[in-house]
Amino acid sequence: MDAMPKTHAKLGKQLISLDARPDRLDLRDLPYRCLIENLPAEHPPAAMIDGKLPGYLKSHLMLDQGREGACTGFGLAAAINFQLWARAGFADQHSDRVSPHMLYRLARFYDEWPGDDYEGSSCRGALKGWQKHGACTEGLWPVNGPEDEKWRSDAVTRPVGIYYRIDKNSIVDMQSALHNMHAIYVSANVHTGWTKVDTKGAPTHAGLPLIEHQPKSIGGHAFAIVGYNKRGFIVQNSWGTDWGASGFAILTYQDWIENGSDAWVMGLGVPIARDDARSPAFRVRSKRPAGSAPGTSWGPVNDPLDARQNTWPQEEAYRHTIVTGNDGVLQNRLPQAANPADNARLVCHAWPKQALAGSATRDLVLFLHGGLGSEASSIERIRIMGPWLSACNTYPLFVSWKSGWKEILQDIVADKAHQLFGATPAQGIGDHLIEKWDRAVEKLTRELLVRSMWNEMKENIAEGMRKESDAGLSALALSLQQLSGDIKDLRIHLIGHSAGSIIGGHLLSRFTELGVKAASCTLYAPACDIAFANTHYRKAVEANTLARDRFTIHTLSDRLELDDTTGPYRKSLLYLVSRALERLHKTPLLGMQLAHDPECSTGKYWHEDTLDELKKWQEFYQRDSLDLLSKRQVSNGIKLIDSSHGCFDNAVDIIAGTVAAITGTAKDKLPPGRLDY
The missing domain is CATH 3.40.50.1820 (Alpha/Beta hydrolase fold, catalytic domain)
Structure with missing residues (x-):
């Protein structure tokens, strides 16, 4: 995939990068299925907003990404912070703010678009990073990366429990997820209406300003949705408290249907309490589908060396x-x-x-x-x-x-050799027959473009x-x-x-x-x-x-070279390289005994053009x-x-x-x- 062009929104005098990428299709995503329940007309309840939101704002849980193209990290951090606040009983003072920079770095790490000269990433990439490594506090992973290894033991105290992809076209599914989990993580194409949101409103259901719909998209953006009412979804943005009403605004349902890209609901996991628990400081490969809970350990599953002593993790x-x-x-x-x-x-x-x-x-x-x-x-x-x-x-x-090379020689060449020539000759049937077989394999190797x-x-x-x-x-x-x-x-x-x-x-x-x-x-x-x-x-x-x-x-x-085998070839790999893969047939290789023997420095053993x-x-x-x-x-x-x-x-x-x-x-x-x- 080519590097995504950088786009920006102008908010006052500041340019904000808009480069969230839509998730690629992955049939392994676990789909969210909403509960059968009576949804309230609005969420969160007005009494909770009036009584608890001031404490949320005083805890500085509203984020500001500035010019950074890191909205996937900031949007997920906002959703995690909101859920941690909810799990803490909507406490008036809550300062457990996770690092958006860690989440953004991990999003890019697991997205694997080619090259590094780009900004932005996808929601799925950020969620994969959280699933595999947890989320540490902002102080342990600032904008320039961690200064030491303390982030690893801290990150596992905030694991994801499970996450599901929500059908972004189902308003009811998104409302149900919000009612049950308080915050969801989404991405959408945004338009100039996002840069012109009224800042005079109040963070209440009635007072929240509306993002006025505009027809032309200006870029992709990731953010948190933390509620809903009859007018639309309540967006918690990462453009600071000067945007909207202290950082909140209403995105109409119609606007979401037209411009929404991805929606995910997550549940916090149980913190790991082991003294030696640390987030893996390397790439974790797992066959678990996106959305499944991490294993009991923070490493690869089914490790064949687990039971062996004197090995590195x-x-x-x-x-x-x-x-x-x-x-x-x-x-x-x-x-x-x-x-x-x-x-x-x-x-x-x-x-x-x-x-x-x-x-x-x-x-x-x-x-x-x-x-x-x-x-x-x-x-x-x-x-x-x-x-x-x-x-x-x-x-x-x-x-x-x-x-x-192992796959090429053992699979491609071997399969074709057996198809054309039958079974591989057994050792001991005669050197002349083995030599004849090997010359056929050498010729085949060249014809299959292995050279x-x-x-x-x-x-x-x-x-x-x-x-x-x-x-x-x-x-x-x-x-x-x-x-x-x-x-x-x-x-x-x-x-x-x-x-x-x-x-x-x-x-x-x-x-x-x-x-x-x-x-x-x-x-x-x-x-x-x-x-x-x-x-x-x-x-x-x-x-x-x-x-x-x-x-x-x-x-x-x-x-021993002659007694060795390489896939269907009845000699060593070096003989195959010398006779079939190098430009000149019978090229002397440094690892062959005869290449060091002056008595074998003739055209009988090596190509004439290599003798000097x-x-x-x-x-x-x-x-x-x-x-x-x-x-x-x-x-x-x-x-x-x-x-x-x-x-x-x-x-x-x-x-x-x-x-x-x-x-x-x-x-x-x-x-x-x-x-x-």
Whole structure:
């Protein structure tokens, strides 16, 4: 969806942003069904308005959004404040005012319109944020965001219980919801009549001024409705007490029918009283429909790691992880972050600085996953690996990115191969038959445009090094540069697995530009080609960004590469990349044993056009330097698993060897690891 154009209403000398977006269609919304009851002719009762409303106004519960395009947050905050006031017995003094800025930030966070250069959001987005995180007081989340973590324990004291979508064309349903819950949350297209409301009226049923209907809409606006009478709905606006009668006015029923967009009714939930209750400071994913009550915990339901010890909660994993899309663009996974760039600042600079400044740890480990799986699977790995790396006296950071290769290779290519060629040949039927099958799969892979997708993935990683703020790897590099300046004896260590080596190479080149040193770099089965390695890794060593004796490469033996499988392909992923996905058939890859063997530097093994780059690399990185995995099985800390392209970040002995070299601690002195994800 394109960015919504900004529109404004002129109220006196002030321009007010009008940019509430209509909710997108979502069939999972729970519909409101009104009770069978006799509705009073007006609500609230006149006696309550006369006796209680002065106290409401004295409590400063009327909001003023000013020029901010944040009406979804202010409108929901007004509705929540009104319901909290009602639950407190319409007390004369009530100062429990929730933060509209938190609710607006969460609305944008959960709406997920592309980009960040826009204002506004939808009602559903704001309600999702309240459902998943609660609502803290205004002082804990001011306009520029929270200054600390106190908002999290405060927000869970004001949860939503349940919320329903009201049929916006049913006046009776809206009146019923108001009669039962006192306030509802709505959005509508507004017109110039909203800017010309009489300010001489009184906040009573008879004295409230009318919003005079005008035919032309000037923008979208979200607000609270807190009552009704025979003339229309009672609007509580967020344009200050100088608008209407102390901030209230009447919106006629006809005007609402013509211009109303969305209407929601909410019920307050029971505050969580646990001492450790905190709102999750990360993105909560849930299959519950919009409107359902939150679970008993403020985290994801059915967490597979709940019963396991020595793992991070998802919240902690996201505090150590930056997430990029497959286009290299940063994603925001922290509700307190203003945007993706702020997310990177917190994860890669502010929080590491805070942690490292108060400890003796100076080794920051940046782990670059291979990118084959989903974000969820990556975070699950981080939840297991992260606390172990931390226990080894390092500060771990991770890059989580999704290329989609696991799904492509295991689903698209495999399905087509089986459709065309039948069942996959079994191991042991003869090398010539397996070779014939694999060549057919290689050809099919190229025909299915998987090669172009592989090259696009590499281009997207390179795009992540753009200097723009939304480029994930560039933001990471800049944050680490700043952190290196703040923590003078900081040592940054890169670990890359599979296609993570492509990220690592680009980062080292950026480090060279920024004057940042890498204390070490370790690659497991790197999937980058030799020409790329010469351009980025060799040049990083030559530029003294990385010391040669601190650069280590782990590979499978060629025998294990040939015994590995990738979906329907009866060899390893690196063989498939080399023979089918790279531009030149038989491109040497950095993670292949034979690419480091001078005796195999011929056209028999590799494409002729790659041999010059291969010779340069072999002169730089002799094969004796290679860490070769030739054992058939490795331990993940619980059991033995087959040695394969994907085993390296499960292999406790290999990872422990890397960490021991980083920290200078003997491998047998490290805490026992368990990497069974």
